[in-house]
Amino acid sequence: MIKIVTDADASLPEAEMDRYDITTIPLWVHFGEETYREGIDLTADEFYARLTASKALPTTSQPSAGQFVEIYRPLLEAGHEIVSIHLSGDLSGTCLSAHQAIEMLGGDVPISVVDSRTVSVAEALLVRQAALWAEAGRDRKTIAADLERVTDRVTVFFTVETLEYLAKGGRIGKAAALMGTVLRVQPILSIQGGIIVPVERPRTRRRAVARLRELVLERTGENQEVWMGIAHARCLDEAEALAQFFRETLSPAFLFIHELGPGIGTHGGPGTLGVALYHPAE
DSSP states (O other), X not given: OEEEEEETTSOOOHHHHXXXXXXXXXXXXXXXXXXXEBTTTBOHHHHHHHHHHOSSOOEEEOOOHHHHHHHHHHHHHTTOEEEEEESOTXXXXXXXXHHHHHHHTTSOSSEEEEEOSSOHHHHHHHHHHHHHHHHTTOOHHHHHHHHHHHGGGEEEEEEOSOSHHHHHTTOOGGGGGGTTTOTTOOOEEXXXXXXXXXXXXXXXXXXXXXXXXXXXXXXXXXXXXXXXXXXXXXXXXXXXXXXXXXXXXXXXXXEEEEEOOHHHHHHHOTTOXXXXXXXXXX
16 A cells, blocks of 8 residues: 655645545754744644744754654555655755655665655645545556656745745745845745745735735636645635635635644744645646
8 A cells, every 4th residue: 555654844634634644744843942843842823922922033954864764664564655745855855854764774665755846735735646646546656756747737826924034044045036125015936946936026915915816817727627725824814815716716626724834934934825726637
């Protein structure tokens, strides 16, 4: 049997994780000398309270190779093969840790690691696709190869209240070109080729949210099946309004809302709002 492993950044609803028996490995969040496992030791409420009160920005780190071994070994001993899907290798060393774990397990083990080339709800949509393919009986190597083939079917747009968190966290990518010019704008960003890139510079929050809607509609053809994920950091009302808009305009086959946890919330900050869409493949 194929088992899907992913990281805490891939934020599928709990019901989906349970339905497909997906295993999650936590990312680490560090407030000074204090270290927490995302989703285990630190809730979203606790995280954002500390983030806004802290003078220093917390840091994040990928799971260690040893942690991956602890996840992989019992699955292998139970006779499973593994497809391990993780956030962009240009933004995190998670995939590298997974590959190191394979070497620690002897190298010749039935594990395929896939770099999703994206993050958060966008990554989650690819995890769901892999789970459906596994349920349908595809073999491990085929699932991994097909996932790498369809990563460009995932589109993600998001806006942030400030670029400060992305800059301090070292995840700003090509959006660094906007620094110093966007004090009075609400930038729209995307993830392309695994890195963050600037898209537009709306001057107000209302216009930024409107452009999120428009950009998504521009990339969805008529009669195309679409899956969607909406991510937010402390702006649930806006996320729910986006979800309702897309339900009415696109009738997505799958749509969910997720509040960003510490792993991504550290780098986007409160007020981050994003939409990911994916046209599922056969």
